[in-house]
Structures are given as structure tokens and as C-alpha cells.
Amino acid sequence: MKTAKTLKENIGITSETGTLRKLLIHSPDRGLGKVVPSKAQDWLFEDIVHLDTMRREEYDYYVKVLLYFLDPEKVKGKLKDIDSDESRSFYIPGSKDYFNSDKVIDFQKLLADILTDPTTRSNLTAAICGIEKCTYLTQQKLHEYDPIELATIFISGSLSDKKMLFAPLPNLIFMRDIGIVINDHILLNKPAKSARTRESILAQTVFFQHPMFEKYRDKIIEIPENERHFLLPDDEKASDFQRCTLEGGDIMMVAPKHLLIGCSERTSIFAAQQVMKILFEKNVVDTITIIKIPKKRDFMHIDTIFTQVKKNIWVLLSSLARTGDEAKKKDVLHFFAQKKEDQEFKILQFFKGLENKPIEIDNLEDLLTDISRNDLGCDEEVTFIYSGNREFPFGEREQWTDSCNLLAIKDGVVIGYDRNDKTLEAFRDKGFRIIAAKTLLEAFENGSLTPDTLTNTFITLPSAELSRARGGSHCMSMPLLRD
């Protein structure tokens, strides 16, 4: 009953582990195959990836697993045919065999949809040509493409004859970062890195123009720039109190009235404060916990250091958790280490109406235990699974390849990378079934397992290429609707 009712809605997120019903994703597009070593860092990749392997051997499994859970008719009994199609047309928006699901939705499809409207099309073309500094003639030429091809060009930066017009958007596969659903509101991002600016212009237009979100238009939240920012000299703009940036990987809707915001390399304290003001004013949540983490490439967002697996189970990086502090206390060198202000880790919890009286929480475990117990009403013991099974030096190693960045498809069933052996061992020790996406799909096809009955499972995704892009399955999803 509840499902049929909720499915009519397109948006609604009140937890990180409620059964996933709709989400946005973006399959690796041709732009990812254009990253060159000299631009890899600027484009937020540490390496260049092999696009074909990334798609066929890795990301396509992510899509198939998601479809099997969220929209099974699209794949059930059809996997042999889908897999034998060399052209992969099943995965390509606009192609004749495209899966075209209204539950697992590629952002590129929504973009193509809105580009059928002449006004949206010319506005967006002008905006993109403006930020990408295209010539007027290029802008005119873009009008010749059909909406599907134009969407591909806007995302990949290149034409089908391989000519590049502007930079690709290789990070668009990390759909989570463009925005986040908070209850029935959509919070749009303000990217910290210029490599992601075009993504947010596309997202803004899709959320404001696509009929799918029509009902929610007055519930889209954009964070205004700090007024004084325009007047600041450039070298003063970088401070956390002046800068206004926010990315979806730092936002977690953990319980109906409780939101977590990470302040990180990507999300500034100023932006967190703005979001808090708006959400309290609109009565969207009544508790906001701000988690300030060190500004480091390895921890770009809070979802790279912890995610939720089940109401009472979390996976996290121990060096930023309680055990990390204890270990540090035993380490004599630590007392002599230089204290860097922004390396500090700090958790403050704010309540609506009492914003000037936040409470400080010592460590991640205390916060997460409180969420499981008091927000989610768990009676069972709250359990933590640590990256690298807490063995030195595997915690850091595996966190770098997204051991802590898992997507819960439903409570206790997560999908994550296959390469983090020690973390997987820790999951196994806690009673989880570890199963490769490929094996799971075969079991679904032959009926020996069904998505509905699966419990306590870690689905592993091949990840040699995907992990080089510095994000995992949590980052690759923007959940729109959960039970």
C-alpha cells in the first residue's frame, strides 16, 4: 500500500537506508574518454580511465543491479540479450533499446527532454556558451543538433565526430554532488571546483524545467552567494567564512527531521550556515549536525569517510573516528605534531529555535549511535564496520578507493567496490553475504535469489577503472525517492 502511494511522488527522502524507489544516475559518457594526464588533476581525476572497461565491465553492472531492484521488468529475463549487444544501446539515452526507466533515471535523458522546448534550449545554449567562452558561430551551430545529441554535447563537451568544443564533465557520473533531496525539497549545489560549474547549470535547468519536478518547483532551494563576496579582493575570497560552496556528497538526510552537513574541502561553513537558516525557516528539518572534517583531497566530502548500511550499522574510517583518537593518544609523536587549525575535526549539533546553543559531539560513533537509537528508534546494538578492518595501513588505503562510500539499496543491502578486501572481510565478520554483482544477477535470473528477500548483503561492483575517478556508489547516485 505504502509503496503504491509513494511511487506516485517523484521526490521524498527521509533516510539513507529506506528502500530506494527512484534515483538519478549518469552513465559514463564519451567525455570521460577525453581526460588527458595534464588536465586530470584540474578535472578532479587522479588518473586517466579506460572508458570501455569502465562501462562494460563496471558501471553497466551498477545499472543492471539498480534496475533489478527498482524496475525489474526492464531487465528480468532479458540479461542475455542486453549483454550480447555489442553497441550497448540499452544504456544509451535516446537509442532504440534504451531502458528508459522512470525509476532509474539518467540525468542525460532529462536534459534531452527539456531541450525539446525552444526557449529552454536557447537559454541553456547561451548560458553554456557564455561560461565556456564559445564563439557566436558555435552557439548558432549548436542549434542544428537534435535535443538528444545536444544533451550529449553539453555533457561531454564534444561533437559526435570527436571534435571538442569545451571541456568534458567527467565528474557528472557522481550524480549525488549536483544536489540533494531533503524530505520533499531539492537543495541545489554550488560547486567548489570550476571543473564542476557546468554541471550545476545543467542541474539547475533540469530541476526547474523538467515536468517531473514541476510539482516541486517552489521547493527547490538555491543558496545565494555571500553579498559581500563580490566586493572582496580575490585573495580574501578563499576563507571558509566568505566562500559559499556546497556539494551533495556533504549532505546526508539521515532521519525525517535530521540533516547532516559536512564542512570540507568542498562545502564551506558559510554555505552550511545558509542552508541551516533556510531549512529551519521553511521547517524542512529541525536538527542539523555540522561535521567539520579536514580539508584534504582524500576526504573531499563526508560521504567518503562514512555511510550508513542499515538502521543500526555504519561503515567509517577509523582515523577520524573515536578509535582513531584513542590510537593517537597512545602515539607520543602526536603530542609534538604541529596543530593546524583546519585539520580539526569537530561536530556541532544545532536545533531549530536554539541555533545559538549547539551541542558538541565528541566523535562520529557517538553521533551515529545517537541517530540510530534516537532518530531511527533502533533497539538493536549499533555496530560500526571500519575501513580496512581497522588494520594499518589498510584503513586509509581502502578509504581512498571508497570503502566507506556505499549506497544502501534497502536497509542492510548495499552496493560498493569489490577491491577493498579488508573492509569486505570486516563485513563478512559481521554476518554479511558478499556477492559479486555478476553472480547476483545470474541468481536473480535463475530465480535462486530475489531482490525482495535479500537481507544483510554487500553487492560488489568491479572497480578498477571507476575507483580512479575518486568516487564510489554513494556518490554515483542521487536518490529521489525512498520508502
Ligand SMILES: NC(=[NH2+])NCCC[C@H](N)C(=O)O
Ligand atoms: N560525493 C562524492 N564523494 N563524490 C566524489 C566526487 C569525485 C570527483 N572526482 C570530485 O573530485 O569531485
